[in-house]
Amino acid sequence: MIKARITAENPEANLRDYDRFYQSFSWSDIEKEFTWHETGKINIVHEAIDRWAEDPDKQHRTALIYEKSGNVQTYSYLDLKEKSCQWANLLAGYGFDSGERLFIYLPSCPEMYFAILGCARMGVLFSPLFSTLTFDEIEERLENARPRGILTNSDLCEGLPPETVKQIAHIFIIEGPLPGIFANEELIEGMPEKMQSQFSTRWVKSETPLYLLYTSGSTGPPKGVVHAHRDMAGHLLTARYVLDFRQDTIFWTDSEPSWVTGTVYGMFAPWLCGSTTVVQGDPFSASNWYRTLEKHRIAVWYTTPFTLRRLIDAGEDLVSRYDFSQLRHIAVVGEALAPELIYWVRKNLKLTPHDTWWMTETGMICLANFPSMDIKPGSMGKPVPGVEAVIVDENGNPLPPMTMGQLALKPGWPAMMTEIWLDRERYRAYFKSKGWLLTGDMAVKDEDGYYYHQGRTDDLIKAGVKLIGPYEIERVLYRHPAVNEAAVISKGVRLGEPFLKAFITVKKGYVPSARLNQELKAYVMANLSSEIALKEIAFIDGIPKTRSGKLLRRALRTQELGLPIGDPFNIKEDRK
Numbered sequence: 152m153i154k155a156r157i158t159a160e161n162p163e164a165n166l167r168d169y170d171r172f173y174q175s176f177s178w179s180d181i182e183k184e185f186t187w188h189e190t191g192k193i194n195i196v197h198e199a200i201d202r203w204a205e206d207p208d209k210q211h212r213t214a215l216i217y218e219k220s221g222n223v224q225t226y227s228y229l230d231l232k233e234k235s236c237q238w239a240n241l242l243a244g245y246g247f248d249s250g251e252r253l254f255i256y257l258p259s260c261p262e263m264y265f266a267i268l269g270c271a272r273m274g275v276l277f278s279p280l281f282s283t284l285t286f287d288e289i290e291e292r293l294e295n296a297r298p299r300g301i302l303t304n305s306d307l308c309e310g311l312p313p314e315t316v317k318q319i320a321h322i323f324i325i326e327g328p329l330p331g332i333f334a335n336e337e338l339i340e341g342m343p344e345k346m347q348s349q350f351s352t353r354w355v356k357s358e359t360p361l362y363l364l365y366t367s368g369s370t371g372p373p374k375g376v377v378h379a380h381r382d383m384a385g386h387l388l389t390a391r392y393v394l395d396f397r398q399d400t401i402f403w404t405d406s407e408p409s410w411v412t413g414t415v416y417g418m419f420a421p422w423l424c425g426s427t428t429v430v431q432g433d434p435f436s437a438s439n440w441y442r443t444l445e446k447h448r449i450a451v452w453y454t455t456p457f458t459l460r461r462l463i464d465a466g467e468d469l470v471s472r473y474d475f476s477q478l479r480h481i482a483v484v485g486e487a488l489a490p491e492l493i494y495w496v497r498k499n500l501k502l503t504p505h506d507t508w509w510m511t512e513t514g515m516i517c518l519a520n521f522p523s524m525d526i527k528p529g530s531m532g533k534p535v536p537g538v539e540a541v542i543v544d545e546n547g548n549p550l551p552p553m554t555m556g557q558l559a560l561k562p563g564w565p566a567m568m569t570e571i572w573l574d575r576e577r578y579r580a581y582f583k584s585k586g587w588l589l590t591g592d593m594a595v596k597d598e599d600g601y602y603y604h605q606g607r608t609d610d611l612i613k614a615g616v617k618l619i620g621p622y623e624i625e626r627v628l629y630r631h632p633a634v635n636e637a638a639v640i641s642k643g644v645r646l647g648e649p650f651l652k653a654f655i656t657v658k659k660g661y662v663p664s665a666r667l668n669q670e671l672k673a674y675v676m677a678n679l680s681s682e683i684a685l686k687e688i689a690f691i692d693g694i695p696k697t698r699s700g701k702l703l704r705r706a707l708r709t710q711e712l713g714l715p716i717g718d719p720f721n722i723k724e725d726r727k
C-alpha cells in the first residue's frame with residue numbers, strides 16, 4: 152500500500168480536526184442552519200436562493216456566471232429568484248403539478264438552471280439528460296419516467312423518438328424556429344420573461360422527490376435515481392467541509408447537471424453556501440479551461456481525472472502562461488486519481504488535487520481527502536462526517552484493514568437516494584447485505600482509515616485464489632512515460648493463469664510498436680509481480696468512456712469477448 156504522504160495543504164480549512172469532528176458530528180447540527188428548522192417550511196429553493204434574495208445585504212451577490220463563446224452573463228440571487236418564479240409560473244400555466252416530471256434535454260444554457268429551480272419551487276421533478284444521448288437511450292428514459300414535458304431545442308428535438316413523444320403533453324422548444332415535427336411542440340422563446348416574477352413556493356416534505364437522474368450506465372442499463380429536498384443537508388455539509396466553501400467563494404465544476412456532480416455541486420451546494428458558481432458553456436479545450444480559471448478568478452475547482460489527463464496532454468508550456476493565484480483548492484471525482492496526475496498538478500498549478508468518491512445513488516460526496524488532512528496518493532480519503540463506511544465480504548460481513556472487499560455505506564445520511572424510479576426490486580438489491588448500501592465498488596482500507604479504490608465488482612480479476620482489481624495494474628502502467636491512458640481486463644483463465652489484456656493510448660511523441668508492447672509487459676512484471684503478467688497489449692486511439700468521461704471497461708470486455716450486450720460506444724482498435 153502507498154507509503155508516500157503529501158502534507159495537508161490547508162490546516163486552516165473549515166474542517167480542522169477531522170477525527171474530533173467526525174466523532175462529535177450530528178446531522179441535526181447542520182439542519183439547524185436551515186430556515187425550515189424554525190419554520191417547518193421545507194423547499195430547497197427557499198434555502199438555496201430565496202433566503203439570500205430576500206436579504207437586502209445579500210440579494211445582489213452573484214449566484215451564477217454563465218459563459219459561452221466569450222459572452223458572460225451574470226445573475227444575482229435576486230435574479231435567480233425572479234427567473235425561477237417566472238419559470239414556475241410558465242410550467243404551472245401548462246398544467247404541471249407536483250410529482251410530475253420535466254426532462255431537460257439541452258446543452259448547457261442559463262435557462263436550464265432557471266427551469267430546474269422553477270421545477271423545484273413547485274415540487275416538479277426535474278431530470279437533466281446528456282444532450283449526446285442516442286435515440287434508444289432517450290426512448291428508454293422517456294418510457295421509464297413518462298415526463299409531462301421535455302425542454303429542448305430545435306436540433307435535439309429532431310432526434311426524439313416519435314412514437315414515445317406522442318404520449319408526452321409538451322415539447323418545449325427554447326428558441327425558434329419550431330421544427331414542425333410533432334403536434335405537441337410549443338415555442339416558449341420570450342415567454343418566461345412575460346410571467347409574474349413571484350410564485351407561491353410549494354412547501355414540501357423532506358423526502359419529497361426533487362430530481363430524477365439516470366446513472367451513466369457504465370455497468371448495465373441506466374437506473375432512474377431519485378433524490379429528495381432533504382439532500383440539502385448533505386450538500387451544505389460537503390460543500391463546506393470537503394470543498395471548503397466560504398461565502399465569497401467563486402466555484403467552478405466543469406460538469407453539466409446531466410451528471411450528478413453538475414446538479415449537486417454545480418448549483419445547489421454553492422447556492423446553499425451563498426457563493427458564486429461558474430458555468431462554462433463551451434466544449435473542453437485546455438486553453439479555455441485555464442482561461443476560465445484565470446478570468447473568473449476561480450477559488451475552488453471541482454473537476455475530474457479525465458479533465459486533468461487532457462490538460463497534461465496539452466503540455467507544460469501552455470499551463471505556465473496562466474495565472475492561478477486566486478485558486479486555493481482543487482478536488483476531483485469520477486474515477487481513480489492516479490498519483491501521476493497529483494504530482495503533475497502540484498508541479499504546474501501549485502496545488503494538490505484532492506480526490507473524492509461518491510455515486511449518483513449517494514447524492515453527495517461520501518469519502519474525501521479533506522484540505523486539512525495529509526493525502527496518501529492513490530487514496531480516496533476517509534468517510535465524510537455523518538457517513539459510516541465499511542469494507543464487506545460477499546455475505547455483508549465487515550473485513551479487517553488491508554483486505555479487499557466491497558465498499559458499503561450505512562444508510563442514514565440525508566442525501567441518500569429515496570428510490571429507483573418504478574423499480575423497487577433494484578432499489579432493494581442495494582441493501583441486500585445486512586442493510587448496508589452496497590456500492591458495487593471494490594476497495595481496501597488501510598490501518599489509518601484511508602480507502603483505496605480497486606475497481607468495480609465486475610472488473611475484478613482472478614489471479615489464482617487471489618482477486619485483484621484492474622486499477623492496481625493500470626496504476627503501474629500509468630507510471631510508464633509512454634502511457635497516456637490504460638484499461639486492463641481479464642479474458643478469463645488460460646492454463647491456470649489469468650489472461651490479462653491491457654488497452655493503451657500513448658502520449659504525444661510516442662508511437663505504438665512491437666517493442667513498446669514488450670517493454671510495457673516487462674514493466675508491469677518488474678513493478679508488480681510475476682504472477683500478474685499482462686499477456687496481451689493493444690494500442691488503441693481512445694479508451695471508451697461514459698458521457699461523464701469515465702473509463703468503460705465493460706465496453707472493452709464486451710467487444711473482446713464478443714458478449715451480447717448492445718453497447719453504444721464504438722471502439723476503434725489499432726492492433727500492433
Ligand code: ATP
Nearest residue numbers: 366367368369370485486487507508509510511604
Ligand atoms: P452505473 O451505475 O450506471 O454503472 P456509474 O456508476 O458510472 O453508472 P455514477 O454514479 O456517475 O455512475 O458514478 C459512480 C461511480 O464512479 C462509483 O461507483 C465509482 O465506480 C466511480 N467513482 C467515483 N468517484 C471515484 C473515485 N474517486 N475513485 C474511483 N472511482 C470513482
Ligand code: MG
Nearest residue numbers: 366510511591
Ligand atoms: Mg454506479
